[in-house]
Amino acid sequence: MERYKLIKEVGDGTFGSVWRAINKQTGEVVAIKKMKKKYYSWEECVNLREVKSLRKMNHPNIVKLKEVIRESDILYFVFEYMECNLYQLMKDREKMFSEGEVRNWCFQVFQGLAYMHQRGYFHRDLKPENLLVTKDIIKIADFGLAREISSQPPYTEYVSTRWYRAPEVLLQSYLYSSKVDMWAMGAIMAELFSLRPLFPGASEADEIYKICGVIGSPTIESWADGLKLARDINYQFPQLAGVHLSALIPSASDDAVSLIRSLCSWDPCKRPTAAEALQHPFFQTCFYVPPSLRTRAVSRTPPSAGTRGALDQQGVRRYSGMLPNSKLTNNFSSPKLHPPLASGVQRKLDMVNQNGSKNEKSMNTVKQSKYRQPGKDSPTSMNKGRNAKAISETADRLTNMNVGSGTRRHSIIFSSF
Numbered sequence: 001m002e003r004y005k006l007i008k009e010v011g012d013g014t015f016g017s018v019w020r021a022i023n024k025q026t027g028e029v030v031a032i033k034k035m036k037k038k039y040y041s042w043e044e045c046v047n048l049r050e051v052k053s054l055r056k057m058n059h060p061n062i063v064k065l066k067e068v069i070r071e072s073d074i075l076y077f078v079f080e081y082m083e084c085n086l087y088q089l090m091k092d093r094e095k096m097f098s099e100g101e102v103r104n105w106c107f108q109v110f111q112g113l114a115y116m117h118q119r120g121y122f123h124r125d126l127k128p129e130n131l132l133v134t135k136d137i138i139k140i141a142d143f144g145l146a147r148e149i150s151s152q153p154p155y156t157e158y159v160s161t162r163w164y165r166a167p168e169v170l171l172q173s174y175l176y177s178s179k180v181d182m183w184a185m186g187a188i189m190a191e192l193f194s195l196r197p198l199f200p201g202a203s204e205a206d207e208i209y210k211i212c213g214v215i216g217s218p219t220i221e222s223w224a225d226g227l228k229l230a231r232d233i234n235y236q237f238p239q240l241a242g243v244h245l246s247a248l249i250p251s252a253s254d255d256a257v258s259l260i261r262s263l264c265s266w267d268p269c270k271r272p273t274a275a276e277a278l279q280h281p282f283f284q285t286c287f288y289v290p291p292s293l294r295t296r297a298v299s300r301t302p303p304s305a306g307t308r309g310a311l312d313q314q315g316v317r318r319y320s321g322m323l324p325n326s327k328l329t330n331n332f333s334s335p336k337l338h339p340p341l342a343s344g345v346q347r348k349l350d351m352v353n354q355n356g357s358k359n360e361k362s363m364n365t366v367k368q369s370k371y372r373q374p375g376k377d378s379p380t381s382m383n384k385g386r387n388a389k390a391i392s393e394t395a396d397r398l399t400n401m402n403v404g405s406g407t408r409r410h411s412i413i414f415s416s417f
């Protein structure tokens with residue numbers, strides 16, 4: 001670690017604090033994540049999901065893990081440095097982001113996700129805090145919960161921050177898939193448009209209530225498996241009609257609303273894959289830049305979404321021309337009208353309500369924002385009921401992740417993959 005000079009703490013997550021640092025030899029600015037737990041052996045470290053998954057990822061929209069160091073039983077991850085996260089960009093903002101900005105960010109994140117999902121990983125904890133931004137470039141970070149698609153269910157440990165948690169996870173399905181990331185992206189995309197969380201649940205039960213209040217309660221047509229899942233845990237969905245998304249995110253175009261709606265489908269099978277999302281009409285003006293051309297393209301235009309002229313010159317292809325268009329008609333339907341729903345929340349308060357170690361993180365890192373306190377529309381009766389208790393107990397179980405310990409040793413475990 002003597003090769004690095006720590007400059008400033010820039011984040012404090014559940015598992016580690018993150019510092020801006022400088023490589024004394026090269027002058028390169030990096031982010032160093034210092035893990036809170038002690039690691040007494042090499043084996044423990046290499047088995048960490050963050051190490052196993054991130055070292056295999058090499059994509060311009062995935063934060064690069066440059067080095068892993070273990071010194072005095074403390075584990076450090078050295079990442080490429082990013083200026084800020086998406087939540088920081090949203091929290092004090094008065095003016096809405098333009099649709100172009102949202103489109104550019106989402107296009108890049110879907111590219112990162114498509115890459116990750118194709119390689120057999122899903123993230124499981126996508127949220128604005130885990131999407132890091134430097135100028136026009138956005139990258140997916142924090143692979144602490146990443147999971148190999150081929151790994152065997154049941155998946156029982158804590159999964160994802162509540163507001164972005166997919167309904168199948170809330171309903172204790174142990175068979176969830178990469179589609180949990182697509183749900184999270186729907187919620188994040190809507191939040192980018194409205195600067196308000198789309199489903200700001202104050203508890204697991206309230207989270208489901210909030211989802212029903214926005215997209216309408218599930219039916220046999222919209223999510224037969226979900227109704228069965230609910231029956232299995234003796235849970236009854238609140239019966240709510242939902243609202244039209246364009247009322248909640250009036251600044252979004254019909255295309256944007258249509259994509260968000262399909263991403264936030266009850267049934268994971270009805271959500272588009274990341275590759276399919278990239279073909280959505282919302283991204284019609286975006287271009288895929290092959291990684292080999294990415295560095296040259298970035299210096300002249302936004303990173304992944306660019307103007308046709310600039311990128312055509314470099315031989316890039318439009319996504320819509322690369323993949324079959326037939327899926328578009330199945331996945332992306334036209335909007336219907338519903339009355340508006342008032343929704344708001346105070347992020348910090350909600351985070352405090354989350355159980356386990358997540359509390360510490362939010363208390364330390366999430367600053368007070370314009371997000372308002374949860375309204376009185378919360379379904380308190382659900383929280384008290386037997387069914388809500390069953391959900392909470394499962395969530396409690398999921399929250400507690402255990403990591404083992406080993407024998408004491410001092411070493412650098414590996415560097416520069």
Ligand SMILES: Nc1ncnc2c1ncn2[C@@H]1O[C@H](COP(=O)(O)OP(=O)(O)OP(=O)(O)O)[C@@H](O)[C@H]1O
Nearest residue numbers: 011013014015016018031079080081082085129142
């Ligand atoms: N490469 C980076 N460059 C700059 N800042 C970063 C970087 N990685 C992380 N951060 C900052 O540190 C914060 C926490 O990082 P990270 O999410 O990796 O920690 P964590 O302990 O896994 O958090 P979580 O509670 O979300 O699981 C991020 O929200 C971000 O603001």
